[in-house]
Amino acid sequence: MTAAVAGCAGPATAQEVTLRLVAAEYGDSAGNSSKKYWDELVEKYEADHPDVRVQVSVYSWNDVDRKVKEMVAAGKAPDMAQIGSYAEYAARNQLYETGQLLSIPVQADFLPQLGDSGKVRRIAYGMPFAASTRVLFYNKKLFADAGITDTPQTWNDLAEDAAALKANGVKTPFALPLGPEEAQAETMQWLLSGGAGYTDGVGSYKLDSDANIETFTWLKDELVAKGLTGSTEPAKLNRADAFAAFSRGEVGMLNGHPTLMEAAAKQGVEFGMVPLPGRDGAARANLGVADWMMAFKQNGNRQAIGEFLDFVYSEKNVLAFSREYDLLPVTTSASEAMSAGKSDADLTPFLDELPQAELPPVGKKSWAEVSAAVKERIGKAVSENGNPEAVLEGLQQMAVSAESADQ
Structure with a gap:
């Protein structure tokens, strides 16, 4: 599924920046498609940033990683990709470091175990976007x-x-x-x-x-x-x-x-x-899973990408996405808000698991x-x-x- 998200009306200017994002589909119907989520988020962002347009293409999980790989191989990398893994691109020096993009408060808000899993050789390239436990x-x-x-x-x-x-x-x-x-x-x-x-x-x-x-x-x-x-x-x-x-x-x-x-x-x-019980009692750790956001250097839109991602990772937007798709927030602020919300009580068992969660070695190419x-x-x-x-x-x-x- 591909969705070109419309920007503000009017002709483009020389200073205008167009950002292209490839994202994964989390919904199971037109009513809760990720297209709808990104449409609404981008509309709000562009209203306050008339010099920036964001075009989002949404693909199923069966296709999205392959689509990005093909785009990169063809020399047409998107500015951002929200997919399943980042390490291969980081190892090829194709990604911006997280510290080159996000403001310090946003970087610091990632849950530590998720933020640490976004590193290759101790440098963060992958930004956790969605999380779950088992x-x-x-x-x-x-x-x-x-x-x-x-x-x-x-x-x-x-x-x-x-x-x-x-x-x-x-x-x-x-x-x-x-x-x-x-x-x-x-x-x-x-x-x-x-x-x-x-x-x-x-x-x-x-x-x-x-x-x-x-x-x-x-x-x-x-x-x-x-x-x-x-x-x-x-x-x-x-x-x-x-x-x-x-x-x-x-x-x-x-x-x-x-x-x-x-x-x-x-x-x-x-x-x-x-x-899940362990051999003789509580397990040593529990499984955590994360999907990732990354930003490619090819088009050189570092500042515009960083400002947009700061907006994406605001508490309000992280909560909205997590609640829409029954996923766990990747930031401390949104996790605390969800833990305190009565409407999110069903997710409490999963939230309780997250601080002790261990992720697969996703930082390895x-x-x-x-x-x-x-x-x-x-x-x-x-x-x-x-x-x-x-x-x-x-x-x-x-x-x-x-x-x-x-x-």
């Missing part, structure tokens, strides 16, 4: 029907609850989407709950750590092999399909983000939300390649004849190779 959703009716009175606090609790749900005829006691759509996020959620992650304490890839191997061995032996993850193999189950099944009342538990709330509520599913490999291979680790250790060792070798190639 929590464990459970179907209250299915739990009650199976005689489950408490939410799981440990992995063993989760497996026991899943077994009770299966015994009571639940189609999918625990949905484990390790299909190619978003397996990298589900994987990281489990790695964190097992006490590790994609990287070690100094930021080097460590996919084949003992803790990670133990995590996927447990998933294979205690959930998948016992038939607790439903009839669809995890390697073939995508997140969207798992969410749809939960919304139909067919799934007892799964990891989900805020958009699942509305989808499930629309179909009358009464659900609860708790943190190699992450795009590693993420793609995880999506392709990780489901095999829990398959009937799968070998978690071998799969994770293979991914580790690939990650080290990709990292070395980027040095």
Whole structure:
């Protein structure tokens, strides 16, 4: 979907600046399309800045990263892009540093863990634009029907609850989407709950750590092999399909983000939300996910870009976007406002997770390649004849190779 946002009437002047922004689509209908959000925001900005026009092109998530890549390769980079990753462009010295664009108060307002994740070699290039965390959703009716009175606090609790749900005829006691759509996020959620992650304490890839191997061995032996993850193999189950099944009342538990709330509520599913338990109690950390804004240097509109982005990241605009799409604010001021607002109470479990959230290693240029490999291979680790250790060792070798190639 492409939207050229109209500016103020009248002929252009020699001093007029036109900024071009490529943005991702967060809506699911014409009524809540991202086009509508950007139309309204740009109209307000241009009313106070008659010498600036902002043209916004909105594409689906299936296309937006590719569109920007093609534009850059053709020598026609947009002034700004709001997409899924920034590290590749930063590594090629194609982006402005955040400090060259935003005012100091706006820079300082980013939530620390999100702002830090926008850095490559300790310099910020990626500006967080939208964030979410993951929590464990459970179907209250299915739990009650199976005689489950408490939410799981440990992995063993989760497996026991899943077994009770299966015994009571639940189609999918625990949905484990390790299909190619978003397996990298589900994987990281489990790695964190097992006490590790994609990287070690100094930021080097460590996919084949003992803790990670133990995590996927447990998933294979205690959930998948016992038939607790439903009839669809995890390697073939995508997140969207798992969410749809939960919304139909067919799934007892799964990891989900805020958009699942509305989808499930629309179909009358009464659900609860708790943190995903760790091996023996609370997880070491929880998964955080962010989408990014970046600014390309090619057209040289640094000052105009910075002034526009200061407006984009005002508390009012960050709140408006977050509320429209059930996402978490990326700034401290908007987060505090949302936490205090009664109308935002449904998002409290996710907001509570954000301060302790850990993001994937998005600052590594190699992450795009590693993420793609995880999506392709990780489901095999829990398959009937799968070998978690071998799969994770293979991914580790690939990650080290990709990292070395980027040095």
